[in-house]
């Protein structure tokens with residue numbers, strides 16, 4: 388098995404940096420369907436550009452390289468202990484090479500292990516089979532979309548949809564609701580895997596297993612096939628759109644599996660995967676561990692590069708969008724001029740801060756003067772160059788709503804004028820933006836290569852003890868574009884889309900499957 392570690396390493400690198408063809412096809416179709424020039428179409432344009440950049444740079448598509456989860460099938464007699472060791476070594480190596488972000492954190496102390504190894508990480512499931520080859524599949528599912536997974540216990544009452552009973556129609560309602568509740572926070576347009584039945588644990592496992600089916604796979608169970616078709620068609624009528632900005636493309640794939648349950652339990656579990664649907668597989672020689680075949684890589688690679696017509700359509704609309712260039716630090720006056728829908732181009736400094744920093748700043752001083760500064764909700768992938776200087780390898784936004792309890796207070800306490808993140812924030816922050824004179828800017832979730840390209844220099848880092856993703860990085864940027872989605876006049880695009888999508892959800896209240 389001398390090739391095993393290397394083969395697994397290749398699988399990890401390829402999964403993190405190169406989206407499979409079925410996913411590429413789904414994203415391409417969504418982009419073609421979206422009306423050229425709308426906010427949704429522009430966002431999808433950034434996403435496709437990012438996918439191609441990651442492929443070219445051999446760098447992570449998204450900075451959150453997720454919870455590495457391996458599904459391994461082995462012939463009888465293959466040493467699983469040795470395989471596990473090779474997987475661990477390959478994971479540590481890929482982390483060192485900045486193909487994975489160090490993502491394994493002690494749950495009690497918050498300490499990052501630094502190499503993605505630790506209690507429970509990575510996840511590896513082995514199964515024996517009768518074939519004489521090894522089949523290894525890997526999914527890298529990020530934390531933001533993982534947080535949007537949801538489990539229902541039927542019967543239940545659902546917002547907008549009323550009672551969901553213990554039947555196919557109740558299941559239909561749960562799945563429609565799962566898409567609504569995710570809004571844009573899991574980096575829509577997304578893909579969902581659904582598990583019906585089982586106990587709470589196996590139901591979720593079944594949902595995740597569905598994510599290993601290809602997007603164009605047709606369910607052999609006719610009833611489930613109809614359900615998949617129904618949800619795919621109708622969830623896209625909710626108008627949530629890419630990143631929750633509104634639009635046609637909300638859901639790109641849905642796969643449903645069912646297993647037996649206990650008479651007393653009836654679970655429906657939904658695993659939500661962002662557009663950065665990173666899963667690949669390899670077939671390995673059982674003696675050498677060498678790669679014999681790649682899975683999910685049918686035919687020629689689907690090209691996502693922007694066409695000339697798309698460039699022209701974008702340019703036309705960009706003329707209509709108000710674009711404001713901000714040189715950070717910024718003043719209250721500049722911020723109060725911004726309105727929802729404006730595109731802001733940032734030059735100058737921004738400072739990363741996410742969960743640990745926000746918690747810390749509540750009762751500590753800031754490591755630097757944050758007056759007039761911009762905070763970026765981002766946990767980047769970083770590496771040191773030959774001269775021992777930090778460089779940014781991937782740096783997209785993280786889900787901002789986690790900072791909702793702190794954000795308003797922190798902006799006021801330190802004089803911060805703008806925060807950049809994704810998925811939007813709630814009423815507490817919106818109120819603070821109005822009182823204090825602040826703005827919330829939405830960047831395109833997952834577009835980690837696209838934003839890393841705007842970062843010209845890493846000026847320094849504070850609180851590195853929190854680990855690479857949670858430290859405060861001081862970044863000098865040029866041409867960093869984001870959209871105003873919450874302004875200082877009480878407007879929130881997120882609140883609007885939530886409200887209108889809930890109204891649309893209610894249109895699916897009547898029974899469909901009897």
Ligand SMILES: O=C(O)C[C@H](O)C(=O)O
Nearest residue numbers: 451529530531766785786
């Ligand atoms: O942890 C991150 O960088 C992002 C996370 O996947 C998120 O979607 O919020």
Ligand code: SF4
Nearest residue numbers: 449529531574661833
């Ligand atoms: S930031 Fe978005 S694209 Fe990246 S892992 Fe999180 S949900 Fe997925």
